[in-house]
Amino acid sequence: MSKDYDVAVVGGGLLGSAIAWGLGRLGKRVVVLDEGDVAKRASRANFALVWVQSKGLGMPAYTGWTMRASETWGRLAAELKDQTGLDVALQQNGGFHLTLGENEFAQRAQLVTRMHNQVGAADYRMEMLSASEVKKMLPLIGPEVSGGSFCPWDGHVNSLRTFRAFHTGLKLFGIEYFPERPVSAISRSGGEFRLSTAQGEIRAGKVVLSAGNANQSLAPMVGLSAPMGPTRGQIVVTERTMPFLPHPLTTIRQTDEGTVMIGDSKEDQLDDRTLNHAVSAVMADRAQRTFPHLARLNVIRTWSGIRVMPQDGFPIYDQSESAPGAFVTCCHSGVTLASNHAFEIARMVAAGALEPELVGAFSARRFDTNHAATGSGYY
Amino acid sequence: MFKRSDQDSRPSVRIVVDGAALAAREGDTVSAALLASGRDVRRATAVSGAPRLPYCMMGVCFDCLVTIDGVGNRQGCLVPVAEGMQIEIQKGKREIGR
Amino acid sequence: MNTTARHDSYDVVVIGAGPAGLAAATTAAEAGLSTLLLDENAGPGGQVWRAIASTPVRDRNHLGADYWAGSELVEEARSSGAEIIQRATVWSLDRNLEIGVSVGGASFFVKARRVILATGALERPFPIPGWTLPGVMTAGAAQTMLKSSGLVPSGPTVIAGQGPLLWLLAAQILRLGGRIDRILDTTERRNYLAALPHAFAFMTSRYFAKGLALMKQVRAKVPVVTGISELAAAGDGQLATVTYVSGGRRETVPAELLLLHQGVVPNVNLAMATGIEHRWDDLQLCWSPVLDRDGNTSVEGIAIAGDGAGIGGADAAIVRGRIAARAAVEALAPAAAARLAPMASFKASLVKAERGRIFLDTLFRPAPQFRIPSGDTIVCRCEEVSARDILDAVAIGATGPNQLKAYRRTGMGPCQGRLCGLTVTELMAQARGKSPQEIGYYRLRAPVKPITLAELAAVPKTEADVNAVVRG
Numbered sequence A: 001m002s003k004d005y006d007v008a009v010v011g012g013g014l015l016g017s018a019i020a021w022g023l024g025r026l027g028k029r030v031v032v033l034d035e036g037d038v039a040k041r042a043s044r045a046n047f048a049l050v051w052v053q054s055k056g057l058g059m060p061a062y063t064g065w066t067m068r069a070s071e072t073w074g075r076l077a078a079e080l081k082d083q084t085g086l087d088v089a090l091q092q093n094g095g096f097h098l099t100l101g102e103n104e105f106a107q108r109a110q111l112v113t114r115m116h117n118q119v120g121a122a123d124y125r126m127e128m129l130s131a132s133e134v135k136k137m138l139p140l141i142g143p144e145v146s147g148g149s150f151c152p153w154d155g156h157v158n159s160l161r162t163f164r165a166f167h168t169g170l171k172l173f174g175i176e177y178f179p180e181r182p183v184s185a186i187s188r189s190g191g192e193f194r195l196s197t198a199q200g201e202i203r204a205g206k207v208v209l210s211a212g213n214a215n216q217s218l219a220p221m222v223g224l225s226a227p228m229g230p231t232r233g234q235i236v237v238t239e240r241t242m243p244f245l246p247h248p249l250t251t252i253r254q255t256d257e258g259t260v261m262i263g264d265s266k267e268d269q270l271d272d273r274t275l276n277h278a279v280s281a282v283m284a285d286r287a288q289r290t291f292p293h294l295a296r297l298n299v300i301r302t303w304s305g306i307r308v309m310p311q312d313g314f315p316i317y318d319q320s321e322s323a324p325g326a327f328v329t330c331c332h333s334g335v336t337l338a339s340n341h342a343f344e345i346a347r348m349v350a351a352g353a354l355e356p357e358l359v360g361a362f363s364a365r366r367f368d369t370n371h372a373a374t375g376s377g378y379y
Numbered sequence B: 001m002f003k004r005s006d007q008d009s010r011p012s013v014r015i016v017v018d019g020a021a022l023a024a025r026e027g028d029t030v031s032a033a034l035l036a037s038g039r040d041v042r043r044a045t046a047v048s049g050a051p052r053l054p055y056c057m058m059g060v061c062f063d064c065l066v067t068i069d070g071v072g073n074r075q076g077c078l079v080p081v082a083e084g085m086q087i088e089i090q091k092g093k094r095e096i097g098r
Numbered sequence C: 001m002n003t004t005a006r007h008d009s010y011d012v013v014v015i016g017a018g019p020a021g022l023a024a025a026t027t028a029a030e031a032g033l034s035t036l037l038l039d040e041n042a043g044p045g046g047q048v049w050r051a052i053a054s055t056p057v058r059d060r061n062h063l064g065a066d067y068w069a070g071s072e073l074v075e076e077a078r079s080s081g082a083e084i085i086q087r088a089t090v091w092s093l094d095r096n097l098e099i100g101v102s103v104g105g106a107s108f109f110v111k112a113r114r115v116i117l118a119t120g121a122l123e124r125p126f127p128i129p130g131w132t133l134p135g136v137m138t139a140g141a142a143q144t145m146l147k148s149s150g151l152v153p154s155g156p157t158v159i160a161g162q163g164p165l166l167w168l169l170a171a172q173i174l175r176l177g178g179r180i181d182r183i184l185d186t187t188e189r190r191n192y193l194a195a196l197p198h199a200f201a202f203m204t205s206r207y208f209a210k211g212l213a214l215m216k217q218v219r220a221k222v223p224v225v226t227g228i229s230e231l232a233a234a235g236d237g238q239l240a241t242v243t244y245v246s247g248g249r250r251e252t253v254p255a256e257l258l259l260l261h262q263g264v265v266p267n268v269n270l271a272m273a274t275g276i277e278h279r280w281d282d283l284q285l286c287w288s289p290v291l292d293r294d295g296n297t298s299v300e301g302i303a304i305a306g307d308g309a310g311i312g313g314a315d316a317a318i319v320r321g322r323i324a325a326r327a328a329v330e331a332l333a334p335a336a337a338a339r340l341a342p343m344a345s346f347k348a349s350l351v352k353a354e355r356g357r358i359f360l361d362t363l364f365r366p367a368p369q370f371r372i373p374s375g376d377t378i379v380c381r382c383e384e385v386s387a388r389d390i391l392d393a394v395a396i397g398a399t400g401p402n403q404l405k406a407y408r409r410t411g412m413g414p415c416q417g418r419l420c421g422l423t424v425t426e427l428m429a430q431a432r433g434k435s436p437q438e439i440g441y442y443r444l445r446a447p448v449k450p451i452t453l454a455e456l457a458a459v460p461k462t463e464a465d466v467n468a469v470v471r472g
Helices: A014-025 A060-084 A101-117 A131-137 A159-172 A212-222 A277-290 A292-296 A338-351 A356-362 B030-037 C019-030 C065-078 C139-149 C164-175 C189-203 C206-219 C269-274 C314-332 C343-353 C357-363 C387-395 C401-408 C421-432 C453-457 C463-467
Strands: A005-010 A030-033 A095-100 A127-130 A145-151 A176-178 A183-189 A192-197 A200-209 A232-238 A252-254 A260-262 A298-306 A316-319 A326-330 B002-004 B012-017 B020-025 B065-068 B071-075 B086-088 C009-015 C035-038 C083-085 C088-093 C098-103 C106-117 C121-123 C136-138 C151-153 C157-162 C182-185 C228-234 C241-246 C249-254 C257-262 C264-266 C278-281 C286-289 C302-304 C378-380
Touching (some): A005 A014, A005 A192, A005 A338, A014 A030, A014 A159, A014 A326, A014 A338, A060 A159, A060 A356, A095 A101, A095 A277, A127 A131, A131 A145, A159 A176, A159 C401, A183 A212, A200 A212, A212 A326, A232 C453, A260 A277, A277 A292, A298 C453, A316 A356, A326 A338, A338 A356, B012 B030, B020 B030, B030 B065, C009 C314, C019 C035, C019 C106, C019 C314, C088 C106, C106 C314, C106 C453, C121 C139, C121 C257, C139 C257, C157 C164, C157 C241, C164 C257, C182 C241, C189 C206, C264 C286, C302 C314, C378 C387, C378 C421, C401 C421
Parallel strands (some): A005 A200, A030 A176, B012 B086, C009 C106, C035 C083, C136 C257, C157 C182, C157 C257
Antiparallel strands (some): A095 A145, A127 A145, A183 A192, A232 A298, B012 B020, B065 B086, C228 C241, C278 C286
């Protein structure tokens, strides 16, 4: 055997590094191949929620998968802290989706009912709360807030620090991280994979594709498919302020550093170098109507990023039949699902096969049957 | 640290810094008036609480952040003083509603 | 005071009312183009002529003839017909030449057929140990206080660094009766040799005699230590001492104020956020926009004039402002252009104004140890990130400034990288054995200066914009 590594992970974002870290934890020899400084990186453009509520409408299995991630995130945070000393500021005391006006409230209530009625989905106790009930938990809400949904499983984390903790951990596990080395071709011969890069060939026993939307072009190289439907999202961030928000919201959260992140848009435009101020304005306006005191805060950054988004909104985890040992992984919620990727997916990759009882529903073969309705892979 | 030139004949402007009156001059920026006062006007950063004073005085370094008339995190080096202006030296992160 | 523009669109919008911006606005307006001049300060003049219309320093000898030369340009701009708005912060400029402007806490947008960026320069970061201590400021900061409020240092004061501004400031402080205890000259000795081949050109520039006279004035009153190879500020929550090494000798002096200066660099934030292409300049050690002969950038319709186009000084800035404006007039009103002085005469003036620049750039090229810090020295003042933190991030995979943000938050504070960007690029380049050009710079975005959330919320929006955000 001449292969250099047990596993080559293509993509060093939150998904790729979580899997690589999980493999390192199991003692595997791993290489991570990544792009450089300027790339479409959801791992540094995300909203950092560890989010459960409303996930999985249209695919009950996704609800269970998300619940599992939420339950094991604490263990992930603890292990990262032990290994790297970095506190990723995980907070899981429940989260809100707040509504403005009666129409939005009614719409949200309907969604909650549909989620409850969905057969086979785990019950994650998402419930509608009136404005006065919300006010007890979030005293600074404004008069336009009509209420909202609350789920005790929801939370958030410092996602940049999580990224740094994973990369610090990779180094400590002796995993090789090669940035600025995009993969141009993958072939399989003699029981190993050969990954072509501008700096030479990398050989590995297995390959995991975790390259975000780029999986769409990489997957066919190993007999897999990953139909993606990316969208653009914008986020607005304020300066640091004293802590005021004890729970994260779907579109407003206060980071452990004190800044307030305000999300988010869903746009078809896929140029992440430009911004639409009018869209930011809608987000800013909703934020100040939700919490009037935010109006005076200074906006110090805004950005747009491209969402990694499988076509139907749900994750894709698949293994190749024609090229055994090749896996494809892509999902929108790389933060929420990080613990699953680090613990479950890594274990399955190490063992050489995905476990149908856990992730069988997420095979890309579902796209062949063509009944996949767009659900809420999102919140 | 700084003193005023004896050529300076600009009219006086009264501002209030942390409750105490201070005579500034018309045309001073808030930061210049604070530095000229000789008082301890160090702010504390929002990250570590480290003490800071203005560094660039031209609007780029954000080390002159100060609460002016109840609004936090203003760039003191870009705001001219005005009669009766209320200044508070900001310690740490911006407070809620300010 | 004007707080909003009179019109929604203009032929030419000039951003920045320093030498380049004043000259550009005057030229464009006098040629009959509708012209808007936006400036962040309380009065026109930029940094070099700061407070020219309001300075309390009455004795004209104190600030010098070069300072007062600015009043003529200010008068010309005021009578040119250009609309001028002061205290106007431009926070956004896009490829459609739409400009977001904040005045007094409210924003408006104007559209331009041509934009001339004259956003000038800022001082190069001087990241030595202790540079965040209260009492450590830039030389430019002291000069701003001197010009606009007649303030001069009164306690134990050390000035450290190099370059023409440092000597000018020292002379001005002394003329106004201020105190300077010591000047620490950080010019590398080997630079004198390197600059020698360019000395003749410099000796024929008007800066030569003036510079020598200034240095003589200052040296007569203040001890000057040359060949400084190490520099550090120290104190407990407040500057107390400055330590330096010269010729192998280490010395510590008490100080209440340390003024730092090692030249100026283009203020690139707005231009970069607009998507204008920049390149690393190996001589001036900074990012400069890629420009054609008339100052046009890689974005159609936007030109850059003045020090923002590459450091050239005030005289060159005036000419570059006129060149950019003339090019705008040629494009928008060719008949009017014929009545302006020919482009060739501007170009000849520019050659003259830039004479000796290479000499200055070579002589005052800052030493690596003052640009690329190590250990605990703070690089990013806003997020309080040290050189060691950045090297640690490189060790686990950070390739450039943008990935570094993810690892360490550098450049993510309110200054948006203005005080750390160059240091980060050079530090990462050194650590990775790459060129600064290969390492690159932060990807910047509007708002390039903070605006309030309410101000952003007030931006006009369509139903499609609302639908892009609201979900059930």
